[in-house]
Amino acid sequence: MADEERRTFLKLCIHGLGAVFAAVLGVPVVSYLIDPRHRQAAAGEMRPVSGIRLTEITELNRPVQGVIRDVRRDAWTLHPNDVIGRVWVVRSGPGPRDLRVFTTVCPHLGCSINVNAEPTSGFTCPCHNGQFLCDGNRVRRDGYTNPAPRDMDSLEFDIDPENPDQLLVRYVNFKQAENEKIPRT
Amino acid sequence: MFRKLFDWIDRRTGYRSFKDAMLLEHISGGARWRYVWGSCLAFVFILQVVTGILLMWSYSPGDSTAWSSVYFIQYEMDFGWLIRGLHHFGSQTMVVLLAVHMLQVVIAGAHLPPREFNWWLGLLLMGVVLGLSLTGYLLPWDQKGYFATQVATNILGSIPAIGTFLQKILVGGSNYGNHTLTHFYTLHVGILPPLLVLLLVLHLVVFRRHGITTPPVSHGEGVLNRPVAVVRDFLIGGLIVGVCLFVGVHIVTALTMGGMFWFFGISRFFIEKREVEYFWPGQAFRDLVACLFIFAIMLTLVIWGGHGNKIDAPPAVDGQEPGLYDRMAKAGRAGLGANLDAPADPETENYPARPEWYFFFLFQLLKYFPGDDILIGTLFIPNGVMLLLFLLPLFGYGNMRKFGHFFGIVVVVSLLMSVGMLTLLALADDSVKPLPLGLGGGTENAKHLHEKFEEAAVHAKRAVQLASQGIPESGARELLRKDPYTKGPKLFEMHCGVCHKFSSSPDRLDYKGWVEKEVTPTGQIKRVFKASDLSDFASQKWIRGLLENPGDPKYFGLTKLDGMKKWREKVNEARAEWLKDNAEEGKRRIAEQEEKFDLIAKWLAQQKLPRAERDKQLEIEGTKAFEHKGFGYCRSCHTAELYKESKKEKGKFDYEEDGGSDGPSFVGYGAQEWIRLMVMSPALRYERENHMPAFRPIDGPGAETLRQEFQAKFENTPIMPLSDIDRELIIRWMTRDYRVVFGGQTISGAPK
DSSP states (O other), X not given: OHXXXXXXHXXXXXXXXXXXXXXXXXXXXXXXXXXXXXXXXXXXXXXXXESOOGGGOOSBTOOEEEEEEXXXXXXXXXXXXXXXXXXXXXXXXXXXXXXXXXXXXXXXXOOBOEEOSSGGGOEEOTTTOOEEOTTSOBOOBTTBOOOOSSSOOBOOEEEOTTOTTOEEEEOOOBOSSOSSOOBOO | OHHXXXXXXXXXXXXXXXXXXXXXXXXXXXXXXXXXXXXXXXHHHHHHHHHHHHHHTTOOOSTTTHHHHHHHHHHTSTTHHHHHHHHHHHHHHHHHXXXXXXXXXXXXXXXXXXXXXXXXXHXXXXXXXXXXXXXXHHTTOBHHHHHHHHHHHHHHHTSTTTHHHHHHHHHTSSSOSHHXXXXXXXXXXXXXXXXXXXXXXXXXXXXXXXXXXXXXXXXXXXXXXXXXXXXXXXXXXXXXXXXXXXXXXXXXXXXXXXXXXXXXXXXXXXXOOOSEEEIIIIIHHHHHHHHHHHHHHHHHIIIIIOOOOOOOXXXXXXXXXXXXXXXXXXXXXXXXXXXXXXXXXXXXXXXXXXXXXXXXXXXXXXXXXXXXXXXXXXXXXXXXXXXXXXXXXXXXXXXXXXXXXXXHHHHHHHHHHHHHHHHHHHHHHHOSSOBGGGTBOOOHHHHXXXXXXXXXXXXXXXXXXXXXXXXXXXXXXXXXXXXXXXXXXXXXXXXXXXXXXXXXXXXXXXXXXXXXXXXOTTSOBOXXXXXXXXXXXXXXXXXXXXXXXXXXXXXXXXXXXXXXXXXXXXXXXXXXXXXXXXXXXXXXXXXXXXXXXXXXXXXXXXGGSOGGGSOHHHHHHHHHHHXXXXXXXXXXXXXXXXXXXXXXXXXXXXXXXXXXXXXXXXXXXXXXXXXXXXXXXXGGTXXXXXXXXXXXXXXXXXXXXXXXXXXXHOTTOOEEEOOHHHHHHHHXXXXXXXXXXXXXXXXXXXXX
């Protein structure tokens, strides 16, 4: 009986010590594995759009693509001046601010949306055939299922007060496959 | 309910009988502390696998990424320092445990028949572990791994006939590079570990077939001998603590190691000796306790035994101090964990390569076999020893058994003692202080080497500090190549130091200035200064000193520039007149003039700042002094940015550039742009008398045009080659602007 008790005690010790060890090692291991949670998406600041001159975009409903550059951190690498996103810019009226600005990222699953062969007819995403009009709304018609869960993601914009050619955009990446625009963190 | 589930699983898998077969190993003579070492080795190996896989999760084997990814693990990822530290010290722990296990096996005679195969498998396992250590040492792609591992691959290359070929295959070419890393990485994670698992399984299977080897003296640790065993354990523990402290192991680590044996000793009062016992739970408990002690030792090594480098953290954002979790998770930034040397850079001159300490004995051995005899040290002795070890069991057949046992102990003990002795000699050779017992050390070479170690340490610290601000795409070695702080003094010495002195300054990189008229061993005079001392050029003190005595060798004494010397002569003559006329009045006027000089120096020293950052009151007073005609009238020769009240509007001040052009301009005096113009086109600064050559880039498509244009205008100014990047490094170093120069752009500015 004493032997049985001793064995039980030793087993208890083994399991207890094992649990302590598992915790001492386990907490750092899990923290290490989920470390990417600290890597935040770049803050949505107003950034200049390069590659386009606003005063030259005069034609209505003809999308033009612009590029947004900024510092980009990729784990250890610092890219001082990297393309962090692209936008489609569409003129919707005669006023200087009558513009629409969309990200080129498809709200379906993130491919980059292309302009149609006939630009004024809107956009098509080359991956799963999501189609959008020049105002960013999804195409709806009989016999065609649009995979996109929401319209193209419009972005807040401004015009540089000192330079009428310079478009400024608050560039944000939104989550895919959601019905609403939810910024990625 | 669980009972039923496990019954169901057991009926289908038979796991219980498997578990019993594993755990219910019969241990004749009962469980003992002395049987734990093999299990400890297996435990550390499993820990290496776990931490190794975690490291693979974030490691990137490539010439431009390997160091950076290790940096990122060590300094940026939560508990990365701990994972990497455990893996780093795990390898050292395995090597030490291997030695202990091996020693214990021969003492017990466990290598003798019928256990030959287990001994051989053990030797193969040892080879694999050493192979893992060697390949792992290279993977961070830091300077020490890069240069030390070259020795190993060159040894491979020295093997007759096939060496060159093998070396080329392993290295992936003639030089270290991307494929060296991918090859070593594959060996380290994909080939050697599975091989080790395979050998380990065989080792255990064969071990189970023959069972544990009971101590040759059968009374062993029985109840009767308990006091003896306790005393012995305490002595072993004390001896280990003593040796550890002697070789410089941290006291916590030393006490944990000693504590393990003291614990063994104390436990003997509480654990009753059994004659018959199974592995489970008696031996399993002992194994686990010992394994946890080993783990604790590894933890103390990671926390206290590492040579990590601190990163000076940027000020806390929003004034929020990091909490306990953050401080623990990012303790690598406080210098905890394994060392990471500066990024591997083949351009490095004279890197003092050293292997990991447990290879010191092989490293030391190489020193005794010069030239043609190299193979004795690299090939014959190590392989001869391995062969002897392989043959050891064969000495135990028949009535040779007693001799075989004794011989085994002699061989292994003398081997370990030789290893220890060679390690000590290797340490002694590198020691700056002479060691006791005439072991050596304290030589001039050791002191010189120590300087190299210190320089390497400065570079390592600087590298991680720079990396914390972001690493360029082209890789981390660019950081130090374009670092003004470390590269600046070297480039200055090479290009400017031929004529200019640069006295030492306490806030700079340990920099001693240059020896004047240094004579090389061949009797050549290496350096005769011909120009001013540029240390703290354009500082208030420097300018004030120049005004005091322009003819001092620190200023224009060694040059033919005599404008300021003449000016000072006039000042001195005037002062002599004053004193002759009226001693009291003369003294007063001199004191007044001295005050003016102080003011000028202070004002001129702030011209290097942007206008917005200058002290405006000083600008106004400095301008007045600059235009004051009482002593030589600065503006007759120099142009400056004059800060004066507008004639049209009362109370409104504005800048105006005006003055003479005989002397150098004071516009932005001492700023980077001013120095740049001086370096690239000195004749624009001191047109007539200047002997300084123009330092300009002479490569590139436009260079020839620029050269001809330059020579057309300044035919008497010779051109010396100096690339844009080197010039900027020198200028930044001189002006204490230590941001990395990257393609003319800074990338180490505060990131957004």
